[in-house]
Amino acid sequence: MSQAVRRGPGRRPGTADTRAEILAAARAEFAANGFDGTTIRGVARVADVDPALIHHYFSTKHKLFIEAVGFPIDPTEVLPGLIAGAPPDAVERLLRYMFSVWEDPQGRERVLAMVKSAVTTEQVAGMLRDYVLAQVIVPMLVEAGLVKGDRAEAERRVGFALSQVLGMVVGRYVIRIESLAEADPEELIAEVAPTLRRYLSE
């Protein structure tokens, strides 16, 4: 609290640097306290900025997280629309959407940057693990009726599906295994969709 007193007129104004510092502070806070244990107020304290500035830049804690972890898209904006009503080709739709992000140069750059930091820094791995999986991906797939079982079983099933998705990203874009790197996305989707379907719901 003494820190809170110290702030006030001393707080730095918003600049491009400030934005980057907010993101660094957010990464540290999310990694240390998890998503639920992190507050915008707490991030503001670490970054030594006014909480209103964080709201101004990122609007919500969720958006702040998405930016801090380097997610190329906000999955909650796009995915529910793709899988609403659990159409029979929901898995293909999800994969097609993921490939559209990965095939876009900017999207790919962000995904690869995220994978590299997840592989090299435990902080990012932990953020992905705790939040993306437990708080976003699993509930979204459960709600859409795409994954079978109670919460524990759903997490187990989604874990397997994610292992295949992760392996596709690493195999095609990072190690660039020839047969994966040179294939048309539709060919890959046709092979991988049955795997994901089995993991999620069979």
Place this chain on the structure above:
Amino acid sequence: MSQAVRRGPGRRPGTADTRAEILAAARAEFAANGFDGTTIRGVARVADVDPALIHHYFSTKHKLFIEAVGFPIDPTEVLPGLIAGAPPDAVERLLRYMFSVWEDPQGRERVLAMVKSAVTTEQVAGMLRDYVLAQVIVPMLVEAGLVKGDRAEAERRVGFALSQVLGMVVGRYVIRIESLAEADPEELIAEVAPTLRRYLSE
């Protein structure tokens, strides 16, 4: 050739440092020229040592490669015995063997170091891609009758299988997705084996 003349009495003797320098030279040569285009003589020239010293340390080009890329085991020593005669549980045997390496602290450390360098340095990714896949894994699986199709189809099928294996390593040991990280290997094998079987031979 002028370089070859320069060597001779000036060549450094074998020390622990020399071994590391040979490995660094080998990585550079394998990455630049591929496995087939690399010779022990060429590595010796880059490392400025006598080729006999490389033979002494690593015996063959193959073993030199295995050490240079950081492979935790030499797959050609172990795998053929596991899958000879293509027993119906060959995929389970392969997976069980891989997990035994990954679950061993030293083995895991080497696998993770290799994954990290493959993700962060194109050199290692290229070595894994060209050699392990095309020259070791695919021929071994084809010879054991574990993978269907001609050479191109076999490479394609093995590529998918590797994507699942890679994703399991990254998901369980790197990002440590809870449901994967805490499961018993046998549980994971039971889920993943049908996926690999489908990719390889259905």
